[in-house]
Amino acid sequence: MHVPAWLCGCWTWSTSAGDRVDEQAQAQASWNLFMELETLEAATDHFSEANLLGRGGFGPVYKGVLQNGDEIAVKKLSLESRQGIQQFTTEVRLLLRVQHRNLVTLLGCYAASGQKMLVYPYFPNQSLDHFLFDKQKSTLLDWTKRFEIILGIVKGLLYLHEESPVKIIHRDIKASNILLDEKLHPKISDFGMARLFLDDDTHVETFRISGTYGYMAPEYAMNGYLSAKTDVFSFGILVLEIISGRKNMDRNLDEDKTDLLNYTWKLYKEGRALEIVDPALSSFIYTDQVQLCIQLGLLCCQSIVSDRPDMSTIHLILSSDSFSLPIPGKPAIHGRVGRWTSSTTTISNNTGTTFGITTTTRASTTMHTEEESRNSISISFTNEGR
Template identity: 55%
Template sequence: MANNCCHCCSNCCFHFGFLTGVLGVKEESKEIRCCPGYDITTVEALQYDFATIEAATNKFSDSNKLGEGGFGEVYKGVLPNQQVIAVKRLSRGSGQGDEEFKNEAVLVAKLQHRNLVRLLGFCLEREEKILVYEYVPNKSLDYFVFDPTKQGQLDWSRRYKIIGGIARGLLYLHEDSRLRIIHRDLKASNILLDEDMNPKISDFGMARIFGVDQTQGTTRRVVGTYGYMSPEYAMQGQFSVKSDVYSFGVLVLEIISGQRNSNFYETEGAQDLISYAWKLWKDGRSQELLNPVLRDNYSRNEVIRCIQMGLLCVQEDPVDRPTMATIVLLLNSYSVTLPVPKQPAFVLQSRTDGRMPDKGLESDQSTSQSMPWSINEVSITELHPR
């Protein structure tokens, strides 16, 4: 805690850094000091006692378990006030101290947007590290998009709405929150759907938080999901807002096609979904990418624009990819002309040099490099977050 911090805001001085394992291993810290009028959730307001969490989840019973991942188990719970919650019980040995865990939970709890899953609080007792989230009832996007028996529940209008909601959530993380936040693990299973099928980005366990003057970083510890990783990140450990844009592009193509990029059945010589979408685009047959269950009722203009937008997002050079601000604009305005996409990354022979970074190394080197994007030679300046 900083010595020159006033007593009234002693709980509001926190570090921000690389969040792994859902607020797991801390790689870097920078001090941010609050001041009078700076609205921040306090540690006290976020703390739950273990007995409350244990009772809410029926002692973490298997019948309440929603899922299990590399960072812990997730349970459904009901608080005494009947509020339904999702409880993530983190695996032991995350390597992060209690104070760091609490301080970073405060930071993440301040991320409030209709297209982000909200962190309600945490529990630190009995050597347990527990995170409490809002409960989102309709499971994750992959549950609907990739299951042949459930694909029909998402018509085109819902899918288009989901694409737009994910874009707005990412725009908030990249530009409109207090800090620039790179999610680094955007994928269908990390998009939850609420009772109205609105998308909510979840699982910030891999997120990297930048200051307003940073746009790019480098790490030797590559985390995320293959199939969604941008080539510069997978091969060289370089990540930026454009890494998330790449993942968003993959996700858009998956939502349209109903097929996974990482588990694609070879079609017309294409080894993955991106290659197949690119081949159809070049041949003037983009509409063939559309999931057959949607072909009786869809907007041709919206589908073609989304495919083109997805291909723009997965271009090999990060500079060529649009920002999320531009993507939101493209989704909301048909008067904006989309540029012609260049060949995507990993199609045939990638031009990206380098090899996979060694895993297990955890040092990050942050850089400050701006990456403007231009449409038809007109430069679009990236906005700094407020």
């Protein structure tokens, strides 16, 4: 089997000799990853409905079993979809390049005959949203486990932002893109919308907006301003969901409770932030840790981009026995994003170590959220249409 020419042409990282050698290694790795259609058809019983795990914006996901007994998940995409091709090539080249215990591993792929597929390990626990938003399953996630999940997500994002061979902005961090292994360890998945940054880049401006409303930072959703703080905002929303056990938008609740971020902000200002805690955690005793995570979630969602902590600071906060957090400012959701300005915010811990956070914000506009779609594949909202 040969690697399709359109896929070979996607290995463009930089013009350095070292990177050209790396491209050759990736091309060889892609050759080894390609699987036969017959193998995937046999594994999934010809993609039967009985093996359907979920369906999203780019196609269905099927459970399969290989001849050696290994269980797999096959994401099936369409070559006729322009956006689908971009997602496929992005995900293949990124997952060939990055490896971390809190990122999903690519096992194989297929691209021929008008079809393309990505093959991953099968996780019987599926994704985080299947636990958080199910009243029975949510009881299986005590606070210790939820905190471990939060910390695992932080480690995965820290790797993508600061430790991987290339700086990567995921752009679609949400509960359905966090897979859980047999021990409920989190694995960040779905890199089809991820964006690579050059070493010196801090942000880009783009007119193609991809992600899930409700998790998207407003400076990105409305103005196309993309930075690592875009993922930080999404992470903040996810933290509040993990604590509360509810979706970020729930129109079945009273009007003042519909928007989780604004509701949490209201309670925080009134000194009642613990009221958002999932009733399934009513007997937990980690009050201080929960309060810290609520405050951290709000810090990640501030309207002033430069005031949001980066992932290295977040990791330090959660790994420290004692950390004094600043008071969060007004959240960005349903708020206004300021003009392009540069500013620096410092955060100091109890040992006197100071961390500076510097970035830029954008001209004022207003963002309204939409309820996110619950499935195992990312949904892209783009101003160029699907």
